[in-house]
Amino acid sequence: MDEKRTEISELGEFALIDKLTDEVKLYKNETIKGIGDDASVIRQGDKVLLASSDMMIEGIHFDLSYYPLPHLGYKLVVANVSDIAAMNAIPTQILINIGVSNRFSVEAIESLYEGINAACKDYKIDFVGGDTSSSTSGLILSAAILGTTEEEMVAYRSGAGVNDILCVSGDLGGAYIGLQILEREKQVFLTDPEMQPKLTKYEYVVGRQLKPKARTDLIYEFKELGIVPTSMIDISDGLASEIFHIAKSSNVGIKIFEEHLPIDKETFETSAEFSMDPLTAALNGGEDYELLFTIKQTDFDKLKKHADIHFIGHIDKPGTGKILVTRNGAGVELQAQGWNHFSSKDHTSG
């Protein structure tokens, strides 16, 4: 056989995705948006239906030695809810497929479900189906989530216009630093199993990792305030990576300011323990599930006093690149090294 073999790593993730999705054709008039945003958008009567899906694989996306199963179940739902929120829509139903090896007991699966059910309750979504099967190794989770809103309310990645204000909710980098803590404590435990993990000092950042929240609260607020973000994405792969997505989809430049990036005190201080610049955690740490979005200048007054929304930059003309203005005023090109396991936001509604 002289068949050509190209390694995925050789082609690169984005080129692979472009290659794969290039051949995808749409047949239904109802499909407004297919692959290429946080969720697909489908016309349904006088509303639109949002649909997105995500997979989480043991050993790639999570480590059960420090990730309790109820938290994992909860996070699976949150990550999917966040994709619907990122479209400025409300999640409604979820389907969850579980592949599980015989390493797992009935009680273990029950505690996973406990987390799933708790998250469904918190976000008022219905767990309506899925599949449970055995797996050859470890735990595999896959979810598909549905959501709803009006067509004119949908916020795509592609709608950012020049001079729009770039906003981010919450704070950044915490989930990543929390993960570093959990990894470190795991190593300590492996060296000396008598040691109890020291997590109390790091409650906030560890909580950001183990108990993430999706920002559906902001979707309700936007509606009350009469705001439709001109573009939006959730921060699952890191701020820099998401900025690249908005810049590419909207065909614009983006400028952000280091001094405006929201970083929690605990994230800031704990970064030092890992000799890490907190800026790196904020830019490239993932899984914060905050929202990155743009608004028109005319909407600024409605949000300017919002305690949990930060104005980190603005949209610039096409071709101006993705620029970080540092505290000393220098402009540096952002790198989207991302926080992903060859995952593929671009490919996906996910």
Next chain:
Amino acid sequence: MDEKRTEISELGEFALIDKLTDEVKLYKNETIKGIGDDASVIRQGDKVLLASSDMMIEGIHFDLSYYPLPHLGYKLVVANVSDIAAMNAIPTQILINIGVSNRFSVEAIESLYEGINAACKDYKIDFVGGDTSSSTSGLILSAAILGTTEEEMVAYRSGAGVNDILCVSGDLGGAYIGLQILEREKQVFLTDPEMQPKLTKYEYVVGRQLKPKARTDLIYEFKELGIVPTSMIDISDGLASEIFHIAKSSNVGIKIFEEHLPIDKETFETSAEFSMDPLTAALNGGEDYELLFTIKQTDFDKLKKHADIHFIGHIDKPGTGKILVTRNGAGVELQAQGWNHFSSKDHTSG
């Protein structure tokens, strides 16, 4: 730790599923049917939305040593389309998550997509999203499919009434016998890699395994004929297993007749090569993706001359069990040993 540990095998699949889904609560008025049928049913304006999902894991659900990737991609879509057909609805969009180890080349993933795209074209459904990530071992596929119909057209598992006629489309057991052929040729190949697989003699059964079809054609026919099956399920785990589902969901007895079971000549003859009763293949072989459904007696005339629909039995009073009447007139209790890898139709919309 004195935590209780119950093995999944100890509890049994169905008890596990009951246990897990017992705690699931619904919050949305729009959710008409959650877990427990081939797909969930959600009110959307004057229509209903159907949603179902399924996972396929290498080493559990497929063996790539004889399952070509384009066929696998095609089958993934078909298996999901079949779940929507089983609700008497039309599939519309699909989301697909793929987990792939670095064993796979770009070309391999492309050929998987080729099959996905071909199936989407054949069933006129839109591939609208999903996720691609790396996996620790092998290939993991998960799909979620959407469909649509009118609320009064939906066929649940639960609607079978006493004296309804039990019907099945196509023929049974072929996909299972095809799998036995593929497994046998694999063993031959492992023993002597110079040997070429002998498949031409088994074209039909191997085709049933490698090129399954979902019976959306019948959904269109039912509509034309003005028939809504009183209950319906697709045959993915084997006839006996699906009969159990309908009997349980509808709370009825079911009687089927061996002489009426449709078995293709090639399935019949090839069974002998494996010293297998073709009846066993028909009852317990899976993945035929035919439809098992019930109709009212008054609808019989509309279907009686249909070349591809077979009347295999009828619905009986509750408590009469699931009875197979053999060719010699004996009645035996059906066993739902199923054709599954601890998969869980009951649990699921899948």
